[in-house]
Amino acid sequence: MNEPGPLTADGGRERRWRLAIGADDEASAALSSDDKRLSAALDALYGDGVNAAASDPRKRRGGLGRSAPRVAQWMGDIRSFFPAQVVQIVQKDAFERLDLKQMLMEPEFLKAIEADVNLVADLVSLRSIMPAKTKDIARTIIADIVAKLMQKLEQKTAEAIRGALDRSRRTNRPRSRDIDWQRTISTNLRHYQPEHKTIVPEKLVGFMRKQRRLVDLDEVVLCVDQSGSMASSVIYASIFAAVMASLPVVRTKLVCFDTTIVDLTEELSDPVEVLFGVQLGGGTDINQAVAYCADRIERPTKSHLVLITDLYEGGNGQELLRRLAALVRSGVNVVVLLALTDQGRPGYDPTMAGSVAALGIPVFACTPDLFPDMMAAALRREDIGAWAAGADIKLIRADAEAPRADE
Numbered sequence: 039m040n041e042p043g044p045l046t047a048d049g050g051r052e053r054r055w056r057l058a059i060g061a062d063d064e065a066s067a068a069l070s071s072d073d074k075r076l077s078a079a080l081d082a083l084y085g086d087g088v089n090a091a092a093s094d095p096r097k098r099r100g101g102l103g104r105s106a107p108r109v110a111q112w113m114g115d116i117r118s119f120f121p122a123q124v125v126q127i128v129q130k131d132a133f134e135r136l137d138l139k140q141m142l143m144e145p146e147f148l149k150a151i152e153a154d155v156n157l158v159a160d161l162v163s164l165r166s167i168m169p170a171k172t173k174d175i176a177r178t179i180i181a182d183i184v185a186k187l188m189q190k191l192e193q194k195t196a197e198a199i200r201g202a203l204d205r206s207r208r209t210n211r212p213r214s215r216d217i218d219w220q221r222t223i224s225t226n227l228r229h230y231q232p233e234h235k236t237i238v239p240e241k242l243v244g245f246m247r248k249q250r251r252l253v254d255l256d257e258v259v260l261c262v263d264q265s266g267s268m269a270s271s272v273i274y275a276s277i278f279a280a281v282m283a284s285l286p287v288v289r290t291k292l293v294c295f296d297t298t299i300v301d302l303t304e305e306l307s308d309p310v311e312v313l314f315g316v317q318l319g320g321g322t323d324i325n326q327a328v329a330y331c332a333d334r335i336e337r338p339t340k341s342h343l344v345l346i347t348d349l350y351e352g353g354n355g356q357e358l359l360r361r362l363a364a365l366v367r368s369g370v371n372v373v374v375l376l377a378l379t380d381q382g383r384p385g386y387d388p389t390m391a392g393s394v395a396a397l398g399i400p401v402f403a404c405t406p407d408l409f410p411d412m413m414a415a416a417l418r419r420e421d422i423g424a425w426a427a428g429a430d431i432k433l434i435r436a437d438a439e440a441p442r443a444d445e
Contacts, residue, residue, distance in 0.1 A: 072119075079115040084131075115266060117320045155380075158183050159269035163318045181310045187277050188309065191406060195281045198410035199288060199417060218243050256340050256417055257289040258282060259331050263347035264294040265322050267385065271346050271378040272316055274406050276302070278378075278413075280309040288417065291334070295327035296320035297352065323353035328361050332370075339369035342416050346375045349390040349401075363397050373412070373422055376434075377403040388434075396436040402426050 069077065116128050161176045168176060221243040229238045262268070262275045272294065279292040283306035291303045294316055305311045324347055335341045343365060351358055365372055374394055377384035384403040395401045400422040404412055408429055415425040426433050 075115055076119045079112055079119070082112055112266065117266070155183075155187070155270045155273040158273050158313065159318060162273075162313050162316055163266075163269070165314065177310065177314070180313060184277060184309050184313070187274075188281065191277060191410075192281050194407075195278060195410040195413075196285060198414040199282060199285060255287065255289045256342060257291070257335070257337070258342045258344065258413070258417075259291045259293065259335065261293045261295070261327055261331050261343060261345045261347075263322060263324065263327075264296050264300075264316050264318055265320060265348075265350075266318055267348060268346070268377070269318050270380070271375070272318065273313065274378045274409070275346050276312045276316065277309055278406075278409060280306050280312060282413075283307070291331075293327060293331055295323065295330075297323045297326075299327055299330050301330075321352045322347070322350055324349070324351050325353040325355070325358035325361060328358060328365075332361060332365055335365075335370060338365070341369075342371040342373070344373050344375060344413075344416070346378055348376055348384060348386040349374070349394065350387045351390060355390060355393075359393055359397065362394060362399060366397055366399065371416055371419060372399045373416060374399055374401040375404050376401065378406060378409060379403070380405060382431075391434045392436060395434045400426060401434040402431050404431065 117125050120128065158180055161180055165173055165176060222239055222241075223237060225241055225243055226237050226239040229240055230236075231238055260275050260279050262272050264272050276292065276294075279290055279302075282288055282290040283292075283303075290306065291301070292306060292312065294300045294302060296317065297320055298317075300315060300317065302312050302315050305315055324345070328343075328345065331343060335343070362372060374391075376386040376391065382403045382405045391401050408431070411429070412422065412425065416422060423433055
């Protein structure tokens with residue numbers, strides 16, 4: 039377990055006892071913030087929990103229900119505090135003690151749940167300890183949820199990001215997705231059919247598509263923090279990456295990281311396979327991940343780095359800031375999203391966020407509904423800060439004491 043700094047013998051002994059018996063409000067002063075996270079994670083499994091009768095404390099038990107931390111975040115905390123061998127034991131206890139096995143073995147129950155990214159995150163987090171039969175069921179459920187999310191997000195994403203249209207030229211034989219409906223309706227008003235209350239378009243008007251070589255395409259790198267607290271963001275980012283990779287007008291890469299780096303670019307044709315390649319939880323080394331992405335950017339002025347992270351850096355924070363500043367100077371369009379979730383309310387490191395914003399990098403949280411428009415604005419090299427303000431998104435203010443990109 040990672041201890042948060044030097045302690046006296048008496049202080050260290052008291053800390054260990056508090057962690058062993060569980061911290062209450064009166065005892066919490068003896069524990070650091072990391073200790074409290076660890077205590078909460080252990081209490082969710084081994085402590086009193088929230089689901090038992092208050093009248094008989096002996097009957098109370100731990101739990102990871104909706105009122106407690108989500109499974110993905112809980113597992114991320116466990117991985118960050120314990121070595122792999124201990125994590126396997128704790129996860130096995132969770133699988134058996136909290137009836138997670140029973141829940142996941144009932145596909146009818148899972149299919150009845152509304153498709154959302156939280157369920158996907160929970161299933162992905164648990165896959166390493168699932169029996170083979172349960173894993174097959176989970177994969178089917180994840181595929182169904184991903185398909186529904188793809189259907190919801192794909193059209194808007196494609197329409198917003200498809201930047202290979204030459205709007206100065208017109209054609210009367212456009213592809214369906216390139217039709218200029220306003221001009222088409224105006225041109226065909228004389229063909230209005232009163233009895234049907236509709237227009238029969240005799241002539242279609244659309245945009246002439248540019249022919250672009252692969253080497254001319256903009257490149258988007260989605261660099262995503264896969265620590266437990268970022269679970270929903272990872273799911274959405276993976277789906278958006280898969281959608282963007284299917285578009286012939288942009289080159290897309292997906293890199294997920296904690297203290298290790300997983301490049302999932304080659305898997306983007308199968309979003310479910312991408313999610314099964316994600317390892318939710320563990321520590322965070324943002325600097326290492328940004329370095330990996332920077333080494334693979336070939337043409338900075340045609341590249342866009344979207345870094346999705348809460349900016350709680352477990353690696354070298356100062357080197358991370360220098361690396362991001364160098365990317366900005368080289369011409370890379372860098373955007374930092376603190377979260378990509380339906381709620382759009384991130385928990386993040388305010389000091390690091392202010393320092394990154396001081397580099398001239400827009401830092402904010404984004405909902406999935408707004409992400410396609412944000413990405414389209416980035417590809418057009420518009421002012422993302424102005425776009426965010428126009429979308430009523432609160433930007434992180436720059437830290438006046440932080441180094442700027444030109445220093």
